Amino acid sequence: MRHVLVALVQDEPGMLARMGNLFARRGYNVESFTAGKSELPGITRVTIVVEGPSRALDQVAKQFRKLIGAIKVADVTADPEQLSYEMLLVKVAVNARTRQEAVSLADLFKARIVDVSSTTLMLEATGDPDKLDKFLEVMRPFGIKEQARTGAVFMSRGAKVLNQRPVSPSDRKYLAE
Amino acid sequence: MRYTGAEAVWECLVHEGVDIVWAYPGGAALPLFDALAKFPQIHHVLVRHEQAAAHAADGYARATGRVGVCLATSGPGATNLVTGIATAMLDSVPIVALTAQVADSVIGTDAFQEINITGITLPITKHNYLVRHGKDLVRVLREAFFLARTGRPGPVLVDLPKDILIGPCEFQYPERVSRPGYRPVVRSVPYQIQRAAQVVADAKRPVVLAGHGVHVAAAWEELRRFAERINAPVVSTLLGLSAISADHPLCLGMAGMHGVAWANLATQNADLLIALGMRMDDRFTGSLPHFAPQAKLLHVDIDPAEISKRVPATVPMVGDLRFVLEALTLALAELDHRDWLAQIGIWRTSHPLEVHAQGPLPPQEVIRALHRATEGEGILVSDVGQHQMWVAQHYGFRRLNSFFTSGGLGTMGYSLPASLGVQVAHPREPVWVVVGDGGFQMNLQELATVAQERLPIKIIIMNNGYLGLVRQWQELFHGARYIGTPISGPDFVQLAASYGIPAQRVKATAELEEAIAAARDTNGPFLLDCKIERDENVYPIVQPGTSNTDFVEDPRRRAQEK
Numbered sequence: 001m002r003h004v005l006v007a008l009v010q011d012e013p014g015m016l017a018r019m020g021n022l023f024a025r026r027g028y029n030v031e032s033f034t035a036g037k038s039e040l041p042g043i044t045r046v047t048i049v050v051e052g053p054s055r056a057l058d059q060v061a062k063q064f065r066k067l068i069g070a071i072k073v074a075d076v077t078a079d080p081e082q083l084s085y086e087m088l089l090v091k092v093a094v095n096a097r098t099r100q101e102a103v104s105l106a107d108l109f110k111a112r113i114v115d116v117s118s119t120t121l122m123l124e125a126t127g128d129p130d131k132l133d134k135f136l137e138v139m140r141p142f143g144i145k146e147q148a149r150t151g152a153v154f155m156s157r158g159a160k161v162l163n164q165r166p167v168s169p170s171d172r173k174y175l176a177e
Numbered sequence: 178m179r180y181t182g183a184e185a186v187w188e189c190l191v192h193e194g195v196d197i198v199w200a201y202p203g204g205a206a207l208p209l210f211d212a213l214a215k216f217p218q219i220h221h222v223l224v225r226h227e228q229a230a231a232h233a234a235d236g237y238a239r240a241t242g243r244v245g246v247c248l249a250t251s252g253p254g255a256t257n258l259v260t261g262i263a264t265a266m267l268d269s270v271p272i273v274a275l276t277a278q279v280a281d282s283v284i285g286t287d288a289f290q291e292i293n294i295t296g297i298t299l300p301i302t303k304h305n306y307l308v309r310h311g312k313d314l315v316r317v318l319r320e321a322f323f324l325a326r327t328g329r330p331g332p333v334l335v336d337l338p339k340d341i342l343i344g345p346c347e348f349q350y351p352e353r354v355s356r357p358g359y360r361p362v363v364r365s366v367p368y369q370i371q372r373a374a375q376v377v378a379d380a381k382r383p384v385v386l387a388g389h390g391v392h393v394a395a396a397w398e399e400l401r402r403f404a405e406r407i408n409a410p411v412v413s414t415l416l417g418l419s420a421i422s423a424d425h426p427l428c429l430g431m432a433g434m435h436g437v438a439w440a441n442l443a444t445q446n447a448d449l450l451i452a453l454g455m456r457m458d459d460r461f462t463g464s465l466p467h468f469a470p471q472a473k474l475l476h477v478d479i480d481p482a483e484i485s486k487r488v489p490a491t492v493p494m495v496g497d498l499r500f501v502l503e504a505l506t507l508a509l510a511e512l513d514h515r516d517w518l519a520q521i522g523i524w525r526t527s528h529p530l531e532v533h534a535q536g537p538l539p540p541q542e543v544i545r546a547l548h549r550a551t552e553g554e555g556i557l558v559s560d561v562g563q564h565q566m567w568v569a570q571h572y573g574f575r576r577l578n579s580f581f582t583s584g585g586l587g588t589m590g591y592s593l594p595a596s597l598g599v600q601v602a603h604p605r606e607p608v609w610v611v612v613g614d615g616g617f618q619m620n621l622q623e624l625a626t627v628a629q630e631r632l633p634i635k636i637i638i639m640n641n642g643y644l645g646l647v648r649q650w651q652e653l654f655h656g657a658r659y660i661g662t663p664i665s666g667p668d669f670v671q672l673a674a675s676y677g678i679p680a681q682r683v684k685a686t687a688e689l690e691e692a693i694a695a696a697r698d699t700n701g702p703f704l705l706d707c708k709i710e711r712d713e714n715v716y717p718i719v720q721p722g723t724s725n726t727d728f729v730e731d732p733r734r735r736a737q738e739k
Contacts, residue, residue, distance in 0.1 A: 009358075010357065010358070013307070013309075014295060014299070014305075014307070017296065017299055018299060021299055021300050025300060059482065059486060062481060062482035062486075063482055065481070065482075066480070066482055068303070068304040068324060068356060068358075068359055069356075069358065070358050071357050071358035072358070
């Protein structure tokens with residue numbers, strides 16, 4: 001099953017390797033891994049999308065929490081309140097005959113044209129990763145010359161924030177008051 | 178106060194109460210050794226291989242509960258620590274490994290004796306550090322000791338570039354450690370205590386499973402009082418041996434692959450397992466689908482990740498065993514399980530642990546003779562293999578926290594170097610090393626350290642000319658094709674003599690008592706080369722992938738009965 005872990009970690013050398021090692025030692029392939037500054041100084045927010053058996057990933061999340069430097073780790077896979085966004089750059093092959101059709105399809109997906117050459121169009125799209133998959137699907141017939149995706153980031157709707165997110169029920173029973 | 182980085186390192190160790198460091202020098206580590214002259218309160222022991230430094234620090238830590246410290250130079254010095262660090266990681270032993278590193282300016286250039294040791298040890302340390310700035314040095318060392326000993330203990334490595342060791346360092350020892358997100362849980366919330374107490378009170382056939390965590394938490398008294406209060410038998414894991422005296426009527430000994438029959442039968446037939454500081458290792462549980470099928474599980478551990486990792490817990494409790502056991506004992510009235518204990522007594526009588534071996538020197542008799550000579554009060558360090566299992570089955574540890582061995586990693590060669598640290602922790606009495614001829618030859622260079630430090634370590638080599646446990650598996654599961662397991666060795670008596678260590682060869686049971694007494698009564702180290710039966714197997718054995726109920730007993734036992 002596809003799992004999404006969102007975490008706050010201290011921004012320090014080696015942290016990336018420590019996180020990567022959690023998945024590598026079990027032979028799991030990480031679908032996407034994004035990291036960037038969070039709202040807290042010195043704290044990085046990472047989003048990891050990974051495919052693997054749920055029970056094993058539950059163990060990975062527990063081991064993740066044990067990393068020195070990990071401040072908050074949440075498995076948001078089953079959280080319906082999560083919004084996810086990803087950015088995509090894609091360079092499609094076009095010619096005078098197909099260019100207009102590509103532009104109108106891009107428009108349907110609210111993708112922006114960011115670069116044009118005589119034989120290519122570079123498009124930028126942002127949205128839910130599934131939407132980007134669909135967009136790539138319709139662009140495929142034109143010929144995709146190059147594509148780059150940032151990996152998804154997730155955030156909860158409403159007033160909830162990750163740093164104050166209550167520990168999950170499965171964790172709460174372990175924690176002292 | 179202004180120091181060099183190297184001086185600051187030692188000053189930190191002094192602040193942490195470290196008085197012994199297991200070390201091996203080298204180019205990048207020179208500033209540390211140079212500065213050591215100014216710190217006479219720290220005794221440095223020159224081992225003969227860095228692996229031994231890590232094991233010695235590990236042995237010291239297990240025996241004292243304090244952080245053990247080892248030190249190696251960059252490159253090969255650091256990589257030689259790896260097995261020792263991994264051993265400590267798997268058994269949750271607090272050590273701080275200091276490694277020198279090439280100068281910061283050449284890191285990343287494949288400089289002479291440069292290796293990325295923080296990268297190499299990333300998965301086998303609780304945490305590790307590469308110190309990049311002199312201003313971080315003291316804080317990092319403070320954190321390293323704090324992390325090593327708190328929560329679930331473990332090894333922490335600190336890599337120290339040479340220019341930082343030489344450079345100036347402002348010394349101010351921080352009082353507090355600030356690691357956001359690191360909050361080792363030590364207290365349990367009361368509702369869990371109530372719930373746990375209810376489950377315990379409802380049980381008809383409870384079994385307490387004592388793991389290494391009992392030693393780590395120093396919860397021996399709490400364990401005994403708890404077991405007595407609820408009148409439940411105590412089964413040990415390998416590392417949980419000596420958590421309760423073998424003399425105690427509730428002590429059943431070790432369960433698992435080579436566990437005693439009645440301990441396995443008790444565990445398998447229990448309706449409640451109270452797991453204390455143990456992690457349901459595969460060697461303990463046997464086949465998981467067959468493990469204790471009727472039992473609820475009350476699982477107490479300081480590490481949340483261990484709970485429900487292999488066996489789902491009915492009642493999970495994260496906390497310090499001392500606190501949890503004390504609270505549980507208070508929450509429970511005296512219970513009576515005499516019928517259950519009587520049933521276990523019947524199993525004990527019908528499946529006794531006997532010595533069926535023929536020939537002049539059955540290995541089990543060596544362990545039994547050692548028990549008699551030390552009245553079960555000896556401090557034992559065992560290596561890994563058949564002899565380790567015979568110690569676990571036959572020694573009968575009457576003294577608390579008196580057995581040290583590599584459990585999780587199963588590191589052959591552990592015992593002799595680890596005994597250096599255990600012996601330093603117990604200066605007034607001898608430490609007994611029980612080791613196979615294979616494991617002994619993995620780290621026998623430490624005989625020189627034993628002699629140099631005049632440590633009264635008594636070494637018993639269980640010499641059968643085989644890598645015995647592997648040979649046993651070849652016999653049972655690989656058609657008795659003994660490939661790679663027959664092993665030759667030197668004349669161990671002469672070898673010991675060349676280190677100035679008195680030694681004696683033992684070839685028959687009749688010679689045992691006198692030989693062990695000679696070793697015991699000799700001032701200083703002693704080596705016994707015991708020529709045990711070559712083809713002896715460890716029984717009972719639970720075959721891999723089968724239930725712990727289906728242990729195989731010594732076939733000679735049935736032959737005798739007929």
